[in-house]
Amino acid sequence: MTQPRTYRAVGLTLRKRLAGEADVIATMLTREHGKLDVLARGARRLTSKLMGHFEPLTLLRVAVARGRALDVISEAEVITAFQSVKTGYQTTARALYVAELVDGFSAESNANPALFDLTLQTLNAIAEQPMSDLPLRHFDLRLLDLSGFLPELYCCIDCGAELEPERHRYAAGAGGTLCPDCAPPDTLIRPLSLPALKVLRLLHRTAQPAGLPSLNIPAAVQNEVHSALSATLQYWLDRPVQSQRFLDATKSA
Amino acid sequence: MITPGQPTPGSTRSLGQLVAELNRLPGVGPKSAQRIAYHIAQIPAEEARGLAEAIIAVKDVLLFCAECRNLTDASPCDICANPQRNRDQICVVEDPRDLVALERTRAYRGLYHVLHGVLSPLNGVGPEDIHLPQLFARLDGASDPLQEVIIATNPTLEGDATADFIQRRLSGSGVTITHLARGLPVGGTLEFADDTTLTRALSGRSPLE
Structure with missing residues (x-):
């Protein structure tokens, strides 16, 4: 036909x-x-x-x-x-970060309505909370989920054992959390605090950015979550995220 | 099938090399490159030499104006060196071609600053990658009192982001910061104008005199 x-x-x-x-x-x-x-x-x-x-x-x-x-x-x-996300260079860069990742993780002519909806919801969330990082981190994790690259957050990715509180690490290249006894070869393993793991699980449980609770997350935990997700995105994308580099470079400007 | 760099059957290595070099120019595809290469092969030797010398001269002579960063044969450029120009106005443009377009209007008599690009998050272009630090250094060290900075970046997402960056950096400096009016183009139609253009045209409406 x-x-x-x-x-x-x-x-x-x-x-x-x-x-x-x-x-x-x-x-x-x-x-x-x-x-x-x-x-x-x-x-x-x-x-x-x-x-x-x-x-x-x-x-x-x-x-x-x-x-x-x-x-x-x-x-x-x-x-x-989306005029409200284009009011300043920082919100524009945040919205372009979303666009760059969607472009990088989408296949041509392969419909993914859930990803389309998530993208629009995230742009609206940026418009409502221009300087909050939480909608972006929610987008990072949901994007990985909708693209089939969701990192494991509840068990050890290597041995399958359920994680015990305070006894876990994270390896982007291995596919998520690890128990202290496992160390897959040739994998960069990073420490992951319990609060950071809890934030990641919360992001995973929240279907839409509008459903994110209002949280006062310490900067150190935010950095840890960002770092883990950023490493995972770059691992699967196989290149640096240009707009993230721009955001980092202009943070202090 | 034309493969740049490789002599096609019936062609020669030197022509193949010329096709490959021309093909690297913006907007010149392999077919156009081949057409231009064969044209050059057929023109008189002195005409071809004139073209080659013009290309080499541009690379040998051309430099950035120390003040405005425009491309020039001598620094400062003619505009910066002209005492008739208003030294209390600086118009910031993305590209030397934008400066040429504004000069064509004969409506502006101030100075310029050429950025040679715009902030582009998607391409990883930050403030240090274009001539923004030179702009801020120039404004900070200006000997003449500056009245106005006119931001004439293109009305694109990246142009607007660059304008916002400059505006934030200069806010509080006492200098008036303006940008070119946005709205409907001459010969355009309301029906087909996008929402952003119409919104800006409405907000920038002016009384009829």
């Missing part, structure tokens, strides 16, 4: 790159079709009807025509441009 020549989708622009004289190639996460690269012809011309529609972090309703190399946008309508 032949595929229809056009299709419709609701999608979030994750990144854009310039092509030709005035074209844009946008990477979009759509609910219906997963991640797509689409060509928006003439979208950089001031008088184009597509001008301004394909900035990163814009939720669009699009009509797309199938092309030989790239599918081509025929119509686009902005649903929301």
Whole structure:
């Protein structure tokens, strides 16, 4: 059966790159079709009807025509441009961190509606709590979960024994928590405090960022959670997260 | 199938090398590179030498203006050295081509600062990777009293992030910080304008005089 020549989708622009004289190639996460690269012809011309529609972090309703190399946008309508996360460079960078990870962990044309919903929920959470790290850490863990890389948080990943309080460590490359007796070869093992493990379990149990309780987590524990999740994301992504480097570099600016 | 660097059947090694070099230029694909290479092969020798010398001269002569960081043959550049320019206004642009576009309007008589990029979290481009430290050093050490910094970064996500970074860094310095008006382009239509543009056009509306 032949595929229809056009299709419709609701999608979030994750990144854009310039092509030709005035074209844009946008990477979009759509609910219906997963991640797509689409060509928006003439979208950089001031008088184009597509001008301004394909900035990163814009939720669009699009009509797309199938092309030989790239599918081509025929119509686009902005649903929301998430203006409230674009009010400053730090919130913008936080939102782009979400976009970069979604791009890195998504497969082309492989629909993942739960990941699409999580992405939008996290952008809304950033808009509501611009300087809170908890929605981002929740996103990190849920992204790993929805992509099939959820780290083990309750048992030893090596021997399977249930973890005893205060007797656990963490190894991103091994796939999660370890008991003190196990040490898989060629794996970087890091200490993990009980409060940090509890925060990770709480993040795992919370389905949506809006459901996160208001917590006063000590900075040291926040750093530990961030460090463990960051190592896990980088292990599976196999490259540094550029927007994280940007966030680190501008933290003191 | 044209493979840059490899002589195609019927071609030569030198032409293959030229195709490969041209193919590295922005916007030049393998077909265009081949077309340009064959064109160069057929033009008179002095014309080809003129092209080669122009490319070498650009690399030998061109440098950054010590003040505005624009590309110039001599530092300070013509704009910075011109006593007729307003020295109490600095317009911050992303790229030398943006400076050329603004100069074309003949509507601005102040000085410039060229960033040669924008903050780009997705590409790991931070403040130290573009000419932002030079801008802040220039403003901090300005001998003439500065009245206004005009931020003329592109109205993109990254351009706006860069503008926000500059604004935060300069807030409290006593200098007026402005950015170019945002809204509908000449010849544009309301119906197809995106929400962000329309919102900015509404908030930046001005009385008819």
